[in-house]
Amino acid sequence: MASAAVSHRTAEAPQTADPLVSVEGLSVDFATPRGTIHALRDISLEVPKGKVLGLVGESGCGKSTLAYSMIGLLAENARVAGGAIRMGGQDLAHLKPKAWRDLRGTRIAMIFQDPMTSLNPVTTIGKQMIDIQYREPISRSEKRARAIEFLEQVQLPDAAAKLDVYPHQLSGGMRQRVCIAMALLTRPDLLIADEPTTALDATLELQIVTLLRELQETFGCSVLFVSHHLGTVAELCDEVAVMYAGEVVERGHVREVFHAPRHPYTQALFDCDPARIRQATRQLPTIPGTLPDLRQPPAGCAFRARCSKAFGRCAAEHPPLHAAGPGQVARCHLNDPAEDVA
Numbered sequence: 001m002a003s004a005a006v007s008h009r010t011a012e013a014p015q016t017a018d019p020l021v022s023v024e025g026l027s028v029d030f031a032t033p034r035g036t037i038h039a040l041r042d043i044s045l046e047v048p049k050g051k052v053l054g055l056v057g058e059s060g061c062g063k064s065t066l067a068y069s070m071i072g073l074l075a076e077n078a079r080v081a082g083g084a085i086r087m088g089g090q091d092l093a094h095l096k097p098k099a100w101r102d103l104r105g106t107r108i109a110m111i112f113q114d115p116m117t118s119l120n121p122v123t124t125i126g127k128q129m130i131d132i133q134y135r136e137p138i139s140r141s142e143k144r145a146r147a148i149e150f151l152e153q154v155q156l157p158d159a160a161a162k163l164d165v166y167p168h169q170l171s172g173g174m175r176q177r178v179c180i181a182m183a184l185l186t187r188p189d190l191l192i193a194d195e196p197t198t199a200l201d202a203t204l205e206l207q208i209v210t211l212l213r214e215l216q217e218t219f220g221c222s223v224l225f226v227s228h229h230l231g232t233v234a235e236l237c238d239e240v241a242v243m244y245a246g247e248v249v250e251r252g253h254v255r256e257v258f259h260a261p262r263h264p265y266t267q268a269l270f271d272c273d274p275a276r277i278r279q280a281t282r283q284l285p286t287i288p289g290t291l292p293d294l295r296q297p298p299a300g301c302a303f304r305a306r307c308s309k310a311f312g313r314c315a316a317e318h319p320p321l322h323a324a325g326p327g328q329v330a331r332c333h334l335n336d337p338a339e340d341v342a
């Protein structure tokens with residue numbers, strides 16, 4: 001399958017010349033009464049400077065766990081079992097709570113699926129936007145003016161008047177715009193967006209995605225965009241990482257991965273994507289089978305039980321990330337140049 005031009009390098013490409021964040025072999029476990037869940041297993045990827053990295057995969061594959069590890073918001077029962085998250089000379093995977101508090105709201109900010117996760121329901125938008133600027137050495141009226149400026153940046157109509165309203169007086173789409181404005185007010189280098197459009201209808205989703213792209217270009221920050229929606233990822237992202245059962249199974253530039261997915265799981269995700277299915281059907285197709293039990297991840301390829309292309313080696317040997325095309329890697333033996341699949 002792999003062309004002669006593709007090198008034998010494994011687990012290395014694509015490399016970003018100057019990444020903002022490098023995740024290196026990160027493993028995260030959750031302790032539960034029924035055993036340890038190995039939610040992230042040896043994850044390596046890079047968030048490029050000034051670019052948008054999309055993170056896709058079925059529910060439960062570890063997208064949020066990865067996103068939360070990058071902003072120090074893992075649940076109490078989580079433990080970093082190995083690896084590092086490098087950003088500007090620091091290893092975020094092992095920061096103390098105080099160091100995290102300094103980093104959040106300065107270098108790293110997050111927007112959530114539900115805007116009410118980050119908005120206080122009993123405080124006006126204006127007070128929340130002024131309070132979040134507590135580190136800025138400027139007067140209250142200057143902070144107020146900045147808040148209005150940022151609400152205008154996120155295209156909220158009648159921005160000044162919105163300072164006096166409470167979150168529940170705004171629509172869902174407007175609340176999400178306020179959250180984006182608040183995240184950007186702290187001038188983060190990295191903006192993490194965890195399914196920020198899932199609760200919105202399709203028209204609003206498109207508006208928010210377009211806005212995020214414009215703002216990312218204006219502010220020049222890097223974005224980690226977690227999503228179920230392949231179409232949205234295609235619209236917004238420069239690069240994409242596909243996760244399955246706690247591992248990255250494919251990554252590369254969006255154009256290449258979407259044009260020619262090289263992991264059977266990525267191909268199956270595309271086959272189930274409603275936007276790609278032309279004929280009218282009442283039921284959306286799903287990938288047959290279920291995710292493996294993450295308390296005992298299978299040896300060999302984690303996807304093999306659901307993979308129509310599985311063969312002997314898939315049970316015996318855990319596949320590394322093989323170079324699979326220009327700037328593209330896939331964790332599948334079919335991309336091993338040594339594998340004769342012609």
Ligand SMILES: Nc1ncnc2c1ncn2[C@@H]1O[C@H](COP(=O)(O)OP(=O)(O)OP(=O)(O)O)[C@@H](O)[C@H]1O
Binds near residue numbers: 030058061075
């Ligand atoms: N606090 C926790 N305690 C125990 N298990 C957890 C905890 N948080 C997540 N998990 C488990 O870790 C695995 C990865 O979950 P995660 O939420 O990261 O997946 P996801 O891809 O973001 O899913 P979704 O798209 O549904 O948000 C799942 O098996 C999940 O049940």
